[in-house]
Amino acid sequence: MGFILDGLDVEDYDRSYGDRELLRRIGRYFRPKLPAMVLVAAMIVLHSLTQSAIPLLISWGVDRMEQGSVSDIGWPLAGALLGIGVLAWVFNFFRQWFSAKVTGDVVLGLRTDAFDAVLERDMSFYDEHPSGKIVSRVTSDTDEFANVVTLTMNLLSQVLLVGFVTALLFFRDVQLALLTMAVTPIVMGTALAFRRVARRTTQHAQRSLARVNANLQETMGGISVAKNFRQEATVYSEFRPINRQNYAVTLRQGFVFSGIFPVLFLVAGLATVVLVQVGGSSVLGGRLSAGDWYLFLQAVGLFWLPLTSIAAFWSQFQQGLAASERVFALIDASPRVVQEDAQPVGRLAGRIEFRDLTFGYEPAHPVLTRFNLTIEAGESVALVGHTGAGKSTLSKLITRFYEYSGGQLLIDGRDIRSFDLREYRRQIGAVPQQPFLFSGTVADNIRYPRPDASDEEVRLAAMRVAGGDWLEALPDGLGTDVGEHGRALSMGQRQLVALARLLVQDPAIVVLDEATASVDPLTEAQISEGLDVVLAGRTSIVIAHRLSTIEHVDRIIVLDHGRIIEEGDHAALLKAGGRYCEVYNTYFRHQSPDYQPGTGFVPVAK
Numbered sequence: 001m002g003f004i005l006d007g008l009d010v011e012d013y014d015r016s017y018g019d020r021e022l023l024r025r026i027g028r029y030f031r032p033k034l035p036a037m038v039l040v041a042a043m044i045v046l047h048s049l050t051q052s053a054i055p056l057l058i059s060w061g062v063d064r065m066e067q068g069s070v071s072d073i074g075w076p077l078a079g080a081l082l083g084i085g086v087l088a089w090v091f092n093f094f095r096q097w098f099s100a101k102v103t104g105d106v107v108l109g110l111r112t113d114a115f116d117a118v119l120e121r122d123m124s125f126y127d128e129h130p131s132g133k134i135v136s137r138v139t140s141d142t143d144e145f146a147n148v149v150t151l152t153m154n155l156l157s158q159v160l161l162v163g164f165v166t167a168l169l170f171f172r173d174v175q176l177a178l179l180t181m182a183v184t185p186i187v188m189g190t191a192l193a194f195r196r197v198a199r200r201t202t203q204h205a206q207r208s209l210a211r212v213n214a215n216l217q218e219t220m221g222g223i224s225v226a227k228n229f230r231q232e233a234t235v236y237s238e239f240r241p242i243n244r245q246n247y248a249v250t251l252r253q254g255f256v257f258s259g260i261f262p263v264l265f266l267v268a269g270l271a272t273v274v275l276v277q278v279g280g281s282s283v284l285g286g287r288l289s290a291g292d293w294y295l296f297l298q299a300v301g302l303f304w305l306p307l308t309s310i311a312a313f314w315s316q317f318q319q320g321l322a323a324s325e326r327v328f329a330l331i332d333a334s335p336r337v338v339q340e341d342a343q344p345v346g347r348l349a350g351r352i353e354f355r356d357l358t359f360g361y362e363p364a365h366p367v368l369t370r371f372n373l374t375i376e377a378g379e380s381v382a383l384v385g386h387t388g389a390g391k392s393t394l395s396k397l398i399t400r401f402y403e404y405s406g407g408q409l410l411i412d413g414r415d416i417r418s419f420d421l422r423e424y425r426r427q428i429g430a431v432p433q434q435p436f437l438f439s440g441t442v443a444d445n446i447r448y449p450r451p452d453a454s455d456e457e458v459r460l461a462a463m464r465v466a467g468g469d470w471l472e473a474l475p476d477g478l479g480t481d482v483g484e485h486g487r488a489l490s491m492g493q494r495q496l497v498a499l500a501r502l503l504v505q506d507p508a509i510v511v512l513d514e515a516t517a518s519v520d521p522l523t524e525a526q527i528s529e530g531l532d533v534v535l536a537g538r539t540s541i542v543i544a545h546r547l548s549t550i551e552h553v554d555r556i557i558v559l560d561h562g563r564i565i566e567e568g569d570h571a572a573l574l575k576a577g578g579r580y581c582e583v584y585n586t587y588f589r590h591q592s593p594d595y596q597p598g599t600g601f602v603p604v605a606k
């Protein structure tokens with residue numbers, strides 16, 4: 001069992017809602033659909049009425065035949081049955097049509113809300129939860145919920161049918177009707193007992209599907225790395241147990257679910273046997289007409305099927321509730337980045353001050369402790385330090401992707417928590433090491449931060465980056481399709497697009513993680529030139545990987561284990577012979593144009 005359930009634990013944002021709370025939430029999505037639902041209800045009533053009229057008509061026919069007048073009623077009876085059959089078909093058609101519309105609209109609403117929630121989540125959420133699992137909540141879980149909505153509509157119709165048939169049975173013969181009813185609690189009781197186990201196995205199945213999705217998503221994302229390192233076998237061996245687990249869990253779910261029907265049908269079959277026996281002797285004893293007996297057997301047939309599906313419905317209903325619970329948990333996941341106010345931001349000058357700031361991805365392991373740093377408006381700062389020193393962490397706090405636990409982060413002297421977050425982020429230009437491009441053209445990507453930017457603005461922005469020479473290397477210039485994730489462009493070209501995109505955004509503060517990937521000297525020169533233009537007049541924090549950057553910034557900050565251990569400009573720091581020289585020797589020395597292997601070390605004072 002251990003293996004089967006490994007890794008299927010709840011996510012930390014999962015929560016349990018009471019059934020009533022869940023139904024109330026679901027009800028909110030149905031409320032706007034009330035008129036369509038009234039129509040569906042009307043169609044359900046009419047359909048159930050016509051369906052229960054059929055055995056009634058036939059039983060009347062049987063009684064008449066018994067009295068020897070078959071030729072009188074043969075054709076009218078056949079005509080009436082055909083008419084009622086056609087009516088039942090029409091009512092059913094409209095019921096299905098309207099209920100498909102209601103279901104579609106409700107799922108549309110739920111999925112939109114789930115997607116909005118996904119967009120709203122903090123970056124920390126994405127660090128902690130694999131994107132495949134999140135995708136699974138937005139897709140499979142909302143689908144699961146849709147199934148339940150359809151089922152609920154069917155159930156309503158079946159409840160009505162059972163209601164009509166029960167009334168009919170009591171009307172014809174109270175004793176036989178009571179006998180039929182006696183079995184009902186057994187059927188319902190079996191279904192209720194089944195309810196718990198069904199819900200649990202379903203949750204496991206949903207979680208294991210989410211694991212499969214997460215694994216697939218990661219594999220697709222890193223397929224080039226896997227192929228590069230010839231790790232296909234490892235990827236496969238990681239996927240195999242997850243896939244096997246999904247198989248085992250789904251099989252178990254199937255086993256549990258398929259268990260209920262044979263049990264319910266057995267109970268129903270035994271009850272029918274009793275009714276045939278008791279009803280048959282009543283007919284022979286003259287207490288019941290052959291038509292009534294026929295009606296009973298037909299009605300019982302009509303009665304059991306809905307009853308068993310009502311009972312089985314419980315488990316499927318639970319399945320849908322579990323799915324909706326997961327979607328609501330995603331929608332309700334509480335944000336960690338909390339703004340205390342939503343003050344208008346205005347145009348920022350860009351002064352940044354970390355004041356006694358404490359932060360850790362996990363509270364128990366702070367990355368920054370009482371950290372202090374002031375960056376003046378318009379200043380360019382390079383962050384250097386060994387891996388894990390805390391460089392990206394500083395940029396993630398400025399972009400407000402993460403919440404800090406102590407101290408203050410002030411922008412232009414104002415608490416970052418007091419800003420309208422959307423407005424604030426519009427003035428922060430963040431460029432990751434590998435700029436992400438969306439499918440579309442180069443122009444679409446440059447326009448991304450401001451969709452209303454004119455073609456001319458886009459062209460000017462592109463021209464300002466290295467004089468626009470880089471566009472000549474693209475087959476269709478600005479109209480070139482960048483492919484999925486920008487794969488049709490070289491890494492250097494993607495960086496140039498990202499720089500032009502920043503110019504269109506026109507942020508007050510730029511946070512840039514320089515690419516480590518080497519590009520050809522021409523593109524390198526174009527990127528350097530582009531950077532000069534983009535960073536001019538803005539506060540810039542560059543996680544520096546290029547020698548040309550550290551040589552040109554106003555100030556270099558050397559970080560180590562979340563502390564500033566040195567700061568100053570390139571020349572002064574080299575002269576000081578401190579920790580900066582170590583970093584220089586490790587990361588930048590070989591980028592010098594006069595570099596010869598094994599030379600260019602700067603002495604480090606002991």
Ligand SMILES: Nc1ncnc2c1ncn2[C@@H]1O[C@H](COP(=O)(O)OP(=O)(O)OP(=O)(O)O)[C@@H](O)[C@H]1O
Pocket residue numbers: 127361362367385386387388389390391392393394
């Ligand atoms: N999402 C995360 N969850 C948990 N810990 C993290 C996360 N991101 C970074 N850390 C930890 O925080 C510390 C600082 O990491 P950070 O990414 O800021 O370093 P860095 O100086 O930018 O390193 P690099 O040059 O390798 O990008 C490291 O110990 C790292 O392991």
